[in-house]
Amino acid sequence: MFKFFKKKPTESPSLQKESNEKGDGHFHAITVKEVRRETEDAVSIAFNLPEDGADFSFLPGQYLTLKANIGGEEVRRSYSVCVAPHEGELRVAVKEIEGGKFSTYANRDLKAGDAIESMAPTGNFTWAPTGTASHVVGWAAGSGITPVMSIAKSVLASDDESTFTLFYGNKNSNSIIFKDAIDDLKNTYLERFEAHHVLSREDQGTDHLKGRIDAAKAEKFAQSLIDLNKVTAHYLCGPQEMIETVSAKLESMGTAKSNIHFELFNTSSPSTEAQAASEARASANASVTVVLDGEETHFEMGPKDYVLDAALDAGADVPYACKGAVCCTCRAKVLEGSAEMVMNYALVDDEVKDGYILTCQSHATSDRLVVSFDE
Template identity: 40%
Template sequence: MFHPLRVSAVEQLTDDAVAITFAIPAELRETFRHTPGQHVALRRIVGGAEIRRTYSICTQATEAPDEPVVRVGVRLVEGGEFSTYALKELSVGDTVEVMEPMGRFSFEPRAGRFAAIVGGSGITPVLSIAATLLAREPDARFCLIRGDRTAASTMFLDEVADLKDRWPDRFQLVTVLSREEQQSGLPSGRLDQERLTGLLPELLPVADVDGWFLCGPFGLVQGAERALHGLGVARSRIHQEIFHVDDGNPTTAAPAGPGPASAAVPAHSTLTATLDGRSGTWPVRDGDSLLETVLRSRSDAPYACKGGVCGTCRAFLVSGEVRMDRNYALEPEETEAGYVLACQSHPLTPEVELDFDR
């Protein structure tokens, strides 16, 4: 559900990025009380067309009775309708429709050693995770390894520096710039699989890290995951969120759900879906995803990016078989349990049933 929220602050982070803070009315405080790592979807209507974009919350998570603080970082994307509006038009006092916090790249703070590898705007949810962890758990340590193009393009410099000042013994910061040499620290270059494989054991005891958080462009996250696997890190300790996917890097479009993997695409299919306790059945038009099928009759169907990245449209496949074109949001254990992304799913059987409420 979307709620109209007033913009209370717009802060310039870099030449191409801003931080937007929303005022939360008293009656919505519990609705917008987020867990570290979650995101919100923002909605805008332009020329009768709806635009939705997801942005991670960068602020420390609060607990009652403290007020929740919802602040997101927005980086300009070439041709991006919402990011252009946010950087060039949005002002304090404006109203934006904001969906309540969601997302599974979230973390309940606990004692232990944790680390993150981020690139660019991937710092946004990790900043919330690190700040909340260090504030709540005196026995926790956090290592942040971040890659950016240049110092001038680095988001949330002051916020990260504040973490270092407040917890110098428990917060370790490693910065790598790909297009600019630093006066001190590591040489410039990308944080790819080969470099991380050699670098990580020099920075911290890899085997002792209780949780790894990978966030940023697809290439960085994929390289970091492979490096960690090569260093013997169990998949259960790796959590990831993709911020940008190059269309040249598709995932394998494998069938998901019961039935033979070689099932032929049916000439006609129907979808039954349960959402907020109500069910309906509709024909699936040729080429349409299951999400598009639901949206024709249920405008309240959950979605944000429609690109297989955010996971907002996750649903349980009750029956039938589907093909997912791409999946950057669901963990292997989720797909094995029967969950699919409705925005990327197409029917492979005459009848398919989804449950958005599970």
């Protein structure tokens, strides 16, 4: 039975954000406080808060959009915060990926004292206490652990009753990011935190935990290691395939869609057919206005153009990071006319209903379109 609880007093200054307000869409100068090696190919990076006074408080699970000049090229990437707001520090984790400009730079060159730019924390993949004890389940693979760690720490610190179960997939035990931190959580919250490591290239002595987290594993875990009826929310972060198969399995086992939250690393491109169909519905020549910081930029765009690219071409300094429907940095609201997104993995249903679009994915479907980045 759920019990009501009081929040524990925190010792460190809290960076807890009061509501999920979007950041101001601008980059702020911040400096690197510490770069800590987590695994052979992953670091976590702590930052000093910006000196311009910008609000960098965050909700568990949110991310930073970082910008750096690497070899003369401006590179932007989003990375999730890996700590909880009550810990009083701002830290993200970055796993080096082959050919990844930013991740290679972060893993090999970045050091304490370096200056970098970041937007204020933002994102919809968040958890907030509900007033009753929660039982939250995290499903993560590789660096997908990053926001899940922030959420797990927040859930466990929120009261004395809430519990967290983690299913975490990796190649082998050496590639487990935050292995020590996960062990610390196990020791601190003996009765309330469980972690199950699923390894694809290491035998742990049981078939149960060998392989990848997929639909079959999710079904087995849901039947034997958690009580699905008591789970208040699932948080999934990892590759698209894991997210799609696990969430479909959880739904087929009776979990409400609204209790399944997910964040993708990246996405595959839309099919040629989907793209062509969307272009066919787009306006042949739309007259577009984008509003940013109260200023208007006017331009025309064709059926193959995306609002974000066309706005950048027209000289508007509109915010973006992934350009792949994942990060939500390019979110704007349609004030007049209509637009259609080819892909959306970042906006929740209510935002879409309220007229928000991912401009990096949107074609104009009316001859006149006005979108605002200020809403």
